[in-house]
Amino acid sequence: MLPPFNPITKAPYTDGERSHLRASFEQVSAEYRRQKRLGGWCMGGLFLGMVLLQVVPGSIQSGGGILIGLGLLAVLIMLLVTGLRMAGLLLCPGCHQKLEEIGAYCPECGSHGLKPGGWFSSPHCPTCNRKMRRNKGRHYTIRACSHCGLYLDEKGL
Ligand SMILES: [Zn+2]
Ligand SMILES: [Zn+2]
Incomplete structure (x- = not known):
C-alpha cells in the first residue's frame, strides 16, 4: 500500500499540503457542479426542442421550425463548450494530471492498488470493491486523484 x-516534491503529501490542496479544489468542484447543472439544462432544452419539432405540425417547413432549429444548434454548441470546460477543469491540484x-489509485476511495481493466472488464478496486465503469459517461464518482491518491472531495464528482 x-x-x-x-x-x-517526490514525497508523500504532508498533512499541510493535503488540507491546502483540498481547500483549493473546493472552487474547482463547485465550478464543476455548476457546469454539470448547466449541461443538464442544455440536455433538457435539446429534448424539448426535438419534441417541439415533432409535435408542432408543419413546423419544419414554417419559420418556427427554423427558429427551433437555430435554438437546438445553440444548445448543442453550449453542450459542447460545457463538456470541454468540464473536462479541462478536472485536473488534480497536486500532480496536475x-x-x-x-x-494506480482508486478514484472512489483513494487507496493504492487499483486493478486495471481489460477489454471486457472495468478497472476494479479491491479495497472498496467498486468497479470504475464507463459507457456513455462515467459510472463512478471521483473523490480522489487516481494518479497520486490525493483525497479531494468528500461527496465526489
Ligand atoms: Zn494527483
Ligand atoms: Zn476503492
Whole structure:
C-alpha cells in the first residue's frame, strides 16, 4: 500500500499540503457542479426542442421550425463548450494530471492498488470493491486523484 504521493516534491503529501490542496479544489468542484447543472439544462432544452419539432405540425417547413432549429444548434454548441470546460477543469491540484483518467489509485476511495481493466472488464478496486465503469459517461464518482491518491472531495464528482 502506497500513501498518496506527490510526484512534484517526490514525497508523500504532508498533512499541510493535503488540507491546502483540498481547500483549493473546493472552487474547482463547485465550478464543476455548476457546469454539470448547466449541461443538464442544455440536455433538457435539446429534448424539448426535438419534441417541439415533432409535435408542432408543419413546423419544419414554417419559420418556427427554423427558429427551433437555430435554438437546438445553440444548445448543442453550449453542450459542447460545457463538456470541454468540464473536462479541462478536472485536473488534480497536486500532480496536475487529468482526474478523469484512471491511474494506480482508486478514484472512489483513494487507496493504492487499483486493478486495471481489460477489454471486457472495468478497472476494479479491491479495497472498496467498486468497479470504475464507463459507457456513455462515467459510472463512478471521483473523490480522489487516481494518479497520486490525493483525497479531494468528500461527496465526489
Ligand atoms: Zn494527483
Ligand atoms: Zn476503492
